[in-house]
Amino acid sequence: MKTYIFNILLALSFAAKGQSNTVNYKYLIVPEKFSFLKQPNQYNLNTLAKALFEDKGFTVYYDNTEIPSEIATDRCKALVIDVEEHNSMFVTNLTFVLKDCKGNVVLKSKEGKSREKEYKQSYNAAMRDAFSSFGDIHYEAGSTPAANFTVTTTPAPEVKTVAPTPVTQPAVATTKQSEALLYAHPINNGYQLIDSAPKIVLTLLKTTVADYYIASNTSTNGVVLKKDGNWFFEYYKDNALVSEKLSIKF
Incomplete structure (x- = not known):
C-alpha cells in the first residue's frame, strides 16, 4: 500500500514538473524599471531578466519600446515579467512572478537569495538563484493562451473621406x-x-x-x-x- 501511494505521489510530482516547465506564451514583456528599484534598469536587473528568458527561447520586449502589432493589439498573448523583493537583514531575496493580461499569476519562482555585501552583485546573484528554480522552462508552441480570455475591442471610428477642395490657379x-x-x-x-x-x-x-x-x-x-x-x-x-x-x- 505504501509503495502504491509513493508511486502515485512520484507520478504527480513529475506531472507537476512538466506543467511548470512548459509555457504556451511566446512573448514576454519586461518593465524598464522594477517597482523596488529607484532607477530604470538599476544594477542591470531588467537587462538580466530579459536575457535569462531569451536564453530559454522566449521573445522578450521592454515595455517602453515598440511592441509588434500582434501583441500590441492583444496583450493577452504576452506575459509580464515582475520581480518581487522581500529583503531581510544581510540577505537579498528576489522572486520572479509571471502575470497574464488580467494580473493573474501564471508562474512563480522560488525566492532567490544572496548574502553578497555589494548591491549589484547581491541583486544579480539573487535573481539568477530565483530563475534557477524554473529549471528547463521553455516556450512550447501549441494552443493560444489568449483563447481562454474574452477581449473586448472598440471598433475604430468610421473615417469619412473628404474630397480635397480644388485649388483655383490664377490666370x-x-x-x-x-x-x-x-x-x-x-x-x-x-x-x-x-x-x-x-x-x-x-x-x-x-x-x-x-x-x-x-x-x-x-x-x-x-x-x-x-x-x-x-x-x-x-x-x-x-x-x-x-x-x-x-x-x-x-
Whole structure:
C-alpha cells in the first residue's frame, strides 16, 4: 500500500514538473524599471531578466519600446515579467512572478537569495538563484493562451473621406504699361508715388527685402517690386494676376 501511494505521489510530482516547465506564451514583456528599484534598469536587473528568458527561447520586449502589432493589439498573448523583493537583514531575496493580461499569476519562482555585501552583485546573484528554480522552462508552441480570455475591442471610428477642395490657379499674369512718370516722395516708412497733376497714385511701404514694397491706393492692394531693372505693380483683379509696369523717379 505504501509503495502504491509513493508511486502515485512520484507520478504527480513529475506531472507537476512538466506543467511548470512548459509555457504556451511566446512573448514576454519586461518593465524598464522594477517597482523596488529607484532607477530604470538599476544594477542591470531588467537587462538580466530579459536575457535569462531569451536564453530559454522566449521573445522578450521592454515595455517602453515598440511592441509588434500582434501583441500590441492583444496583450493577452504576452506575459509580464515582475520581480518581487522581500529583503531581510544581510540577505537579498528576489522572486520572479509571471502575470497574464488580467494580473493573474501564471508562474512563480522560488525566492532567490544572496548574502553578497555589494548591491549589484547581491541583486544579480539573487535573481539568477530565483530563475534557477524554473529549471528547463521553455516556450512550447501549441494552443493560444489568449483563447481562454474574452477581449473586448472598440471598433475604430468610421473615417469619412473628404474630397480635397480644388485649388483655383490664377490666370496668367497680364502686363500693363503705365505711361505716366511717377515721382517717389519719401515718407516715414516708405514713399508716395505722385504724378504730374500732382496726385498720389500709390503708397509704398518698406519691407525687409530690397526693392520690394507693399503697395496700395484707394481701390487696390498689391506689391511694387523691381525685376530686370524695371519696376512693376502687381495685384489681383477678378482672380487674375495683373503686372503693371511703372516708370518711377526716386
